[in-house]
Amino acid sequence: MKGQLWETKPLECWQKAKELRAKWQKSIESKEKVVGQGNTGFTADWQVAFPAITVIEDNPAGAMIASQSDSYARTCRLACEIRGWGREICGYHGNCWGAQFLGYQIDGSPFPNRSFVVPFPCVCDSHIKRGEQVRDFSPVPRWSADFTMYLGERDPQREEAMIEHRNYCTLKEINDIERIFGQKFDDEKLIELIRASDVIKQYREDVTMFMTYKPTPLSVKDLYSFYTLGGLTKLDPEETVNFWKMLRDEVEWRAKNQIAAVGTERYRWMEAHPPSWHYLKYYRYMEQEYGAVCIGSQYTHFGSSQLERKPDGSVGDRDYPVYSTQMPLETREDEMRFLTGPDARAPHHFKIDEYTRPYALNEFADIFQVDGALFGLWRGGVGCTLTRKEQAMKLRDAGYSVLMYEGTQPGDRNDLDELRFLNQLDSWMESQDMRKLDK
Amino acid sequence: MITAGIDMGYESVKIVLLKDGAVVGRAKGESGGAGREAAARKAWEEGLRNAGIAEGDVNRVVATGSGKYNVEFADDQITEGLSALKAIRFLCPDATAVIDAGADETLVATVKGERIGEMAVNQKCAAGLGAFLSYMARRLELTLDEMSGLGRPGADSPAVNDGCVVFAELEALSLLNQGASPEEVAAAVTEIAAVRASSVVNDITVPAWNRVALVGGLTKNTAFVNALKVHAGMDFVIPGEAEYAGAVGAALFAAEQRK
Known part of the structure; x- marks a missing residue:
């Protein structure tokens, strides 16, 4: 050269990575589980402790749509525009919501409608909207995970209050999901993941x-x-x-x-x-x-x-x-x-x-x-x-x-x-x- | 040593021949749209004739501009930023920044010795480009010289939006239908072209505005230049060969390569 x-x-390790990636993809395609939409986290997240729940995050899902087919992604975003969403909304969301409106995925299979939503907490307001749209589409439960942020010097009292607020919100979400979907939260599983x-x-x-x-x-x-x-x-x-x-x-x-x-x-x-x-x-x-x-x-x-x-x-x-x-x-x-x-x-x-x-x-x-x-x-x-x-x-x-x-x-x-x-x-x-x- | 620079732009192709550091010939022609190769060849032959030089005597040819890869007889290509830098170091050595305002690109670069300090180009908006003004001149049935001679619009003059050239055109036609004169509409269009071009100037984050050289085809449009001075908040030096600056830079680069 x-x-x-x-x-x-x-x-x-490339081949092994491809095998694992395929395995993960197969796991999220399971039709036996309740599908939620939210933050899947990069490693551990509390949703995983519900063994029969799969949480799909529309960042990677929207990115995959964009990556795999320009044509399908355009169709999705057009479906979004027809529903009144502007072209300036996040492309991930345009792709995901469009697929939801269309009712089918890129391979033609039915779109896995979400059964609940936990919006990704983020300073980007478009990320917060994702839950809003899914709930507007069908009357599924939605929990808002707050984003904690402030500028300036560290403030220990404020920190503690924010952290406890977030923890309280999450604990409430877990209790609600257990009640609504009749599933038991597996604490041991979460600890293993942590x-x-x-x-x-x-x-x-x-x-x-x-x-x-x-x-x-x-x-x-x-x-x-x-x-x-x-x-x-x-x-x-x-x-x-x-x-x-x-x-x-x-x-x-x-x-x-x-x-x-x-x-x-x-x-x-x-x-x-x-x-x-x-x-x-x-x-x-x-x-x-x-x-x-x-x-x-x-x-x-x-x-x-x-x-x-x-x-x-x-x-x-x-x-x-x-x-x-x-x-x-x-x-x-x-x-x-x-x-x-x-x-x-x-x-x-x-x-x-x-x-x-x-x-x-x-x-x-x-x-x-x-x-x-x-x-x-x-x-x-x-x-x-x-x-x-x-x-x-x-x-x-x-x-x-x-x-x-x-x-x-x-x-x-x-x-x-x-x-x-x-x-x-x-x-x-x-x-x-x-x-x-x-x- | 004889070198040549070819600036294959969106609307026109410019040829400059340099002999031992001096311009000995130039030519300009339409860039030919889809037939750029033939347009480049035609201008090239004219440039050689003007300079009285045989093709075989040219040691090296370098192309620049958006159609630089369409010049099949070029030995090399350089980007527009580099050709602007080379040109301005030659045409206006004390310039601290250069603005190249052409048909398909507005480029601003600061000069840091023999290198580019910072560079910005227009983004995805054609409203600040020469191609837009040429197009509007045709729609308004004015010549580019007539457009160039217009004064700046007054406070109560018609205005068009600067967000999209297609909508600007539609708005311009609506204004004509409402009784505005072609000259008034042309002045409004020129104004927004300058506003858009000035946004590229403002994109430079390290000001180097001691002495700014303006080059490119739009230097010939006096109305645009005057409006740009106002919106960019600065005065410009327009060096000789300003319209041919890209080609000059490419020819200089060719000479450097031959050394």
């Missing part, structure tokens, strides 16, 4: 850390392929833990032996948002044309950890309040508190970090040794772009090149002008003296 700078090879998730989280943190190495052993394109495997934890905690151990060990070996994800890596860039799931080609385009590899974003890595530069110059997990993994989980309240964590502002959430820490992305750029940042601006929907321009200014102040582009929001191809976008990437690269690799 021309321009190759590093040794590279395919991931050995413990497994903790192990996985450490593995994920390690993978994140190894992605700071040059060359990066994983590109974000690779990482996204393992992203949904957190959901598998609910199905088979032990197998998922084993997989992440396998992935972590392989990534460590690659990092320490300079086995690159992209053999031509000569430029590293970051994002700050979910990608356009229906148009992931830009990752490959940047790799193939320029040897420019994306090492992710706070969005990509927030599920594992946020790294920070320590006073001695080393890199480690950011200091923030956490419960000990050995914390006794003797009551359901304990379980809920553990899931919520001791910080009501959820410091792992990528968007909050941008709100509360003006130089959040600068630190990220420094630690991951990036050369530039690519920030999309959406017309609406996923990964709201508030503060993005301010973050770009701060990155530029620190000497990083930033391309802002009016992108195509992650579940909606309508805004995509492929050639124009690629031309912008070319211009951005050339503005940094990067020319296309010889083929």
Whole structure:
């Protein structure tokens, strides 16, 4: 390969990942279960402790629709528009709600109508609307999970009140679901998942850390392929833990032996948002044309950890309040508190970090040794772009090149002008003296 | 050493020939829509004739512009940002920023030594582009020169929206039907083109407005330039060869490659 700078090879755990992914997909297609809509979480979430309930989250569902078929996704969004939803709503929701209105899924099978809704708690108001629409469509129960956030200095009293409020809400939801659907909440199952998730989280943190190495052993394109495997934890905690151990060990070996994800890596860039799931080609385009590899974003890595530069110059997990993994989980309240964590502002959430820490992305750029940042601006929907321009200014102040582009929001191809976008990437690269690799 | 730059734009193709760092020939023609290859060849031959140079004497040809890959005889291609930078370092060496206002793109770049500091281009809106003004001139049955000579609209003058060129056109036609003159409507259209173009200027987050050079085809539209000055809140230098700047930059790049 021309321009190759590093040794590279395919991931050995790739086949296993595909098997697990197929297994997870099959599990959520079960027709024997009550289907709810809400936040599936990346690893553990309380809904999993209802053995006969499946919770589907419309972020990944909408992303998959967008990724699998432009034609079907357009049909879905048109169905939404006909019902009165504007084109600016989140593409994920347009896809999911449209499928619901149409009554069938991409393969023609009946749309699995939801039996209850627990909206994803998020600062993005479009995410909150998701529950509203499903309940309007049919009279299913809906519980609102509040989003806790405030700016400024930490306030312990406020923290405690917020956390207890969230815990109370969740406990009430559990009681209601037990009563309405006649199902027993399995506390032991949840505890097992919490413990497994903790192990996985450490593995994920390690993978994140190894992605700071040059060359990066994983590109974000690779990482996204393992992203949904957190959901598998609910199905088979032990197998998922084993997989992440396998992935972590392989990534460590690659990092320490300079086995690159992209053999031509000569430029590293970051994002700050979910990608356009229906148009992931830009990752490959940047790799193939320029040897420019994306090492992710706070969005990509927030599920594992946020790294920070320590006073001695080393890199480690950011200091923030956490419960000990050995914390006794003797009551359901304990379980809920553990899931919520001791910080009501959820410091792992990528968007909050941008709100509360003006130089959040600068630190990220420094630690991951990036050369530039690519920030999309959406017309609406996923990964709201508030503060993005301010973050770009701060990155530029620190000497990083930033391309802002009016992108195509992650579940909606309508805004995509492929050639124009690629031309912008070319211009951005050339503005940094990067020319296309010889083929 | 003789090099050539070809700026294959949306509406026109521009050719510049450089000999030992001096412009020795230029040519301009319509870009030909779907027939860009033939249009490039035609302009190329005219440029060679104008310069009195045989094709075989040209050491290197570099293309830029949205149709740069349609120039089959080009040795290389560069993006519009880089060609604008190269051009402005040559045409206006003390410029701290360049605005390239063309038919299909408005590009703003700050100059950081021999490199681009920051760059912004228009997003998915055609209202600030030369193509929009050309199109509206045809609809209003005015020449581009007539459009260029218009004054800015007054406070009570008709206005059209700047959100979508198709709707702007419909609104313009409605205004005509309500008795507005073509000149009044053209002035309103030019105004919104300048507003949209100024939004790209405002997209630059690190101001470098000490000395700004304006290049590209829209430099010939005086009404647009005057309106852009107002909306961007700055004055511009329009260097010689401003319309050919993209081609100049490409030719300079070709010369650098030959060194």
